[in-house]
Amino acid sequence: MEVLTNGTVTSPIGFMATAVPAQIKYSDRLDLALLVSEQDCAAAGVFTQNQVAAAPVLVDQETLVVNNGRIRAIVANAGNANACTGKHGLADARLTQTAAAFELGCEADQVLLLSTGVIGVPLPMDKMQTGIYAAAADLQRRNDENAAKEEGGLLAARAIMTTDTRPKHLALQVELSNGTVTIGGMAKGAGMIHPNMATMLGVLTTDAAIAPDLLQTLLKQAVDVSFNRISVDGDTSTNDTVLLLANGASGIDVAEAADHAVFLGGLTHICTQLAQMIVRDGEGATKFAAIQVTGAASQADAHAIANTIATSPLVKTALAGSDPNWGRILAAAGRAGVAFDQQQTALWVSNPGGAALQLVAEGMPTAYAEANAAAVFAQADIDIVLSVGGGTAVATVWTTDLTHDYVTINADYRT
Amino acid sequence: MEVLTNGTVTSPIGFMATAVPAQIKYSDRLDLALLVSEQDCAAAGVFTQNQVAAAPVLVDQETLVVNNGRIRAIVANAGNANACTGKHGLADARLTQTAAAFELGCEADQVLLLSTGVIGVPLPMDKMQTGIYAAAADLQRRNDENAAKEEGGLLAARAIMTTDTRPKHLALQVELSNGTVTIGGMAKGAGMIHPNMATMLGVLTTDAAIAPDLLQTLLKQAVDVSFNRISVDGDTSTNDTVLLLANGASGIDVAEAADHAVFLGGLTHICTQLAQMIVRDGEGATKFAAIQVTGAASQADAHAIANTIATSPLVKTALAGSDPNWGRILAAAGRAGVAFDQQQTALWVSNPGGAALQLVAEGMPTAYAEANAAAVFAQADIDIVLSVGGGTAVATVWTTDLTHDYVTINADYRT
Numbered sequence: 001m002e003v004l005t006n007g008t009v010t011s012p013i014g015f016m017a018t019a020v021p022a023q024i025k026y027s028d029r030l031d032l033a034l035l036v037s038e039q040d041c042a043a044a045g046v047f048t049q050n051q052v053a054a055a056p057v058l059v060d061q062e063t064l065v066v067n068n069g070r071i072r073a074i075v076a077n078a079g080n081a082n083a084c085t086g087k088h089g090l091a092d093a094r095l096t097q098t099a100a101a102f103e104l105g106c107e108a109d110q111v112l113l114l115s116t117g118v119i120g121v122p123l124p125m126d127k128m129q130t131g132i133y134a135a136a137a138d139l140q141r142r143n144d145e146n147a148a149k150e151e152g153g154l155l156a157a158r159a160i161m162t163t164d165t166r167p168k169h170l171a172l173q174v175e176l177s178n179g180t181v182t183i184g185g186m187a188k189g190a191g192m193i194h195p196n197m198a199t200m201l202g203v204l205t206t207d208a209a210i211a212p213d214l215l216q217t218l219l220k221q222a223v224d225v226s227f228n229r230i231s232v233d234g235d236t237s238t239n240d241t242v243l244l245l246a247n248g249a250s251g252i253d254v255a256e257a258a259d260h261a262v263f264l265g266g267l268t269h270i271c272t273q274l275a276q277m278i279v280r281d282g283e284g285a286t287k288f289a290a291i292q293v294t295g296a297a298s299q300a301d302a303h304a305i306a307n308t309i310a311t312s313p314l315v316k317t318a319l320a321g322s323d324p325n326w327g328r329i330l331a332a333a334g335r336a337g338v339a340f341d342q343q344q345t346a347l348w349v350s351n352p353g354g355a356a357l358q359l360v361a362e363g364m365p366t367a368y369a370e371a372n373a374a375a376v377f378a379q380a381d382i383d384i385v386l387s388v389g390g391g392t393a394v395a396t397v398w399t400t401d402l403t404h405d406y407v408t409i410n411a412d413y414r415t
Numbered sequence: 416m417e418v419l420t421n422g423t424v425t426s427p428i429g430f431m432a433t434a435v436p437a438q439i440k441y442s443d444r445l446d447l448a449l450l451v452s453e454q455d456c457a458a459a460g461v462f463t464q465n466q467v468a469a470a471p472v473l474v475d476q477e478t479l480v481v482n483n484g485r486i487r488a489i490v491a492n493a494g495n496a497n498a499c500t501g502k503h504g505l506a507d508a509r510l511t512q513t514a515a516a517f518e519l520g521c522e523a524d525q526v527l528l529l530s531t532g533v534i535g536v537p538l539p540m541d542k543m544q545t546g547i548y549a550a551a552a553d554l555q556r557r558n559d560e561n562a563a564k565e566e567g568g569l570l571a572a573r574a575i576m577t578t579d580t581r582p583k584h585l586a587l588q589v590e591l592s593n594g595t596v597t598i599g600g601m602a603k604g605a606g607m608i609h610p611n612m613a614t615m616l617g618v619l620t621t622d623a624a625i626a627p628d629l630l631q632t633l634l635k636q637a638v639d640v641s642f643n644r645i646s647v648d649g650d651t652s653t654n655d656t657v658l659l660l661a662n663g664a665s666g667i668d669v670a671e672a673a674d675h676a677v678f679l680g681g682l683t684h685i686c687t688q689l690a691q692m693i694v695r696d697g698e699g700a701t702k703f704a705a706i707q708v709t710g711a712a713s714q715a716d717a718h719a720i721a722n723t724i725a726t727s728p729l730v731k732t733a734l735a736g737s738d739p740n741w742g743r744i745l746a747a748a749g750r751a752g753v754a755f756d757q758q759q760t761a762l763w764v765s766n767p768g769g770a771a772l773q774l775v776a777e778g779m780p781t782a783y784a785e786a787n788a789a790a791v792f793a794q795a796d797i798d799i800v801l802s803v804g805g806g807t808a809v810a811t812v813w814t815t816d817l818t819h820d821y822v823t824i825n826a827d828y829r830t
Contacts, residue, residue, distance in 0.1 A: 321826030411736030
């Protein structure tokens with residue numbers, strides 16, 4: 001596995017991207033991105049489980065069912081989520097597909113959609129159409145001028161930002177049995193957009209050739225241990241979506257089982273890195289904590305406990321206060337709905353690369369020095385390991401602290 | 416039903432209480448309470464479901480199994496939760512029972528325990544014993560001097576406070592078929608104690624005669640629609656406990672089905688009032704919101720949706736910001752794990768006694784005036800009603816806003 005410096009979704013062969021300022025809501029920044037593959041793509045998608053799914057989510061899900069293997073483009077916009085917009089929202093999403101297809105010379109159901117932003121407000125279709133036209137023209141210009149490919153991917157990563165403070169993108173190459181393939185990715189952060197919704201969007205591309213069913217399986221596996229293991233505020237959105245396009249432009253097939261594993265390793269690395277970028281850029285975050293639960297009876301148990309700790313307001317305010325308040329960690333673990341014996345719990349804390357300090361053994365505090373624990377919690381990166389018994393399952397969830405700035409961003413933005 | 420002004424746990428016949436400053440952690444306030452019944456009591460208890468249950472919870476559960484019908488006293492302390500203290504903590508809890516029994520002339524397993532405060536620190540048994548001795552002596556003095564009974568209950572309500580800003584107590588009388596019985600109650604709040612744990616404790620007393628099994632059933636029913644319907648931060652503690660003692664001193668039996676219903680009505684009223692007092696006194700709270708979900712297929716569904724809304728950081732920061740950000744309410748509902756059709760949702764907001772303003776109909780915003788919605792959210796008391804379909808089940812959860820002061824109380828207390 002080789003990480004490509006400044007890699008983006010356009011690092012894989014045969015993908016181009018750009019972005020334009022479409023004035024959808026923001027007045028002076030990129031807010032509409034267009035990603036196009038030269039060849040038809042197999043596609044995979046993982047979507048919000050929220051019952052109030054936004055129109056682009058519903059349209060993408062249907063599009064993947066009817067036309068997988070022939071996907072050509074993704075249109076992404078920031079500033080308007082096209083959520084809670086009823087039947088009109090669905091019509092606007094389909095119109096967006098049609099507008100992009102017209103410019104790109106493909107069919108409407110070869111276009112996938114991503115939206116993030118304010119909800120309950122109709123998508124401004126005039127601005128969307130104008131933006132798509134401008135983006136397609138710019139893509140043509142880039143193609144004619146042989147512009148640096150990575151730059152377009154970087155523009156796209158900037159265009160999907162909302163409350164993010166920096167773009168999030170990455171690419172890498174993996175060696176398969178028949179040659180090298182490239183995987184690229186970009187994401188926007190968890191946290192709430194001004195003024196309305198938390199959203200997490202991710203786009204992954206690869207020039208490997210992979211059948212749609214396998215692609216979906218691999219994406220699901222990678223997302224389960226990456227994007228599904230992060231928490232900023234525990235709220236999930238109407239728009240959360242991760243899409244993966246595979247266009248086969250490298251001529252290299254992911255067919256053998258050994259190649260599956262290598263490709264999955266690369267895909268998981270990209271997803272994990274993007275997920276951690278999202279957490280580190282979480283609203284108001286000053287701390288990054290990896291919560292690892294060991295000794296559980298099952299992966300599901302370990303994940304449930306780690307997730308409950310990671311979303312606990314008491315744990316997250318303790319992190320904000322640099323307070324090694326381990327009682328809150330145990331108490332959060334105890335309400336995860338998983339049975340364990342508190343007399344068998346043990347807890348260690350450390351900073352990356354540093355020695356682990358054991359705070360709890362057999363459910364009781366050890367004779368640790370408070371100053372040592374405080375020193376660990378004073379750092380920006382904190383690793384917490386909780387063992388809940390003699391099981392073999394392990395899970396890690398990444399989270400942030402809960403700060404005054406989080407409340408400010410999410411409560412006081414009108415003043 | 417008649418509410419008794421300034422009623423407490425000592426309003427029912429045959430109960431006495433007092434409190435003393437035992438210096439368990441606080442240096443200049445009441446922190447140890449003693450509640451005693453002149454007669455043996457049937458008792459019922461509802462306890463934390465947390466796997467990391469504190470020693471007094473474990474001891475109470477065992478005591479109720481072996482000796483129900485013969486309970487005589489409750490010892491409650493603030494400042495130390497006796498949680499995460501391993502086997503030593505269990506021994507300390509049993510020693511507390513023994514110390515109280517010695518002073519009161521009863522058996523150790525006729526004494527129930529409540530503790531709230533810092534966790535992971537051994538209970539200071541010398542101070543506990545000195546405090547119990549002083550409290551028992553004061554009870555004897557009050558008895559000899561015929562002191563006002565309610566006063567002792569008020570002292571006890573003060574002694575169990577931690578981050579609470581005011582004592583929480585109430586009593587009322589209900590008319591049964593054979594006469595009048597009195598029910599009293601006190602509680603301490605949800606929110607975190609300096610410096611460690613969120614805890615909710617409640618003590619209820621009645622002079623009605625009720626069999627233990629029936630008492631447990633009635634308490635469970637009352638708690639399910641009161642203490643189990645509040646949220647300050649979604650964290651549950653190692654110590655959450657509600658105890659109900661029935662001493663039969665009124666000579667009135669709760670035996671007939673019609674009397675069950677009347678008694679349950681009174682008990683539910685007390686529990687609901689205490690629960691709402693806890694929310695209104697939540698850490699950093701400036702708003703009180705009643706989240707009612709209607710049109711659900713089942714009570715469990717309605718409760719799950721209401722609870723997810725009530726614990727959403729995005730909803731709670733919107734409340735703090737007086738922002739009628741209805742999208743966050745729908746998005747939180749959508750991730751409750753309950754299936755519903757977003758095109759059938761409707762949302763109304765109002766202030767108590769005021770007209771309801773409909774913000775959402777058929778999943779889309781109505782043509783409401785933003786200023787009118789903002790006016791509702793500017794008030795301290797906000798009623799939110801979300802209909803999720805054509806079902807008949809309804810549930811209400813009470814919650815607060817998430818404010819800078821919450822973060823300050825829970826992160827910055829060392830500075």
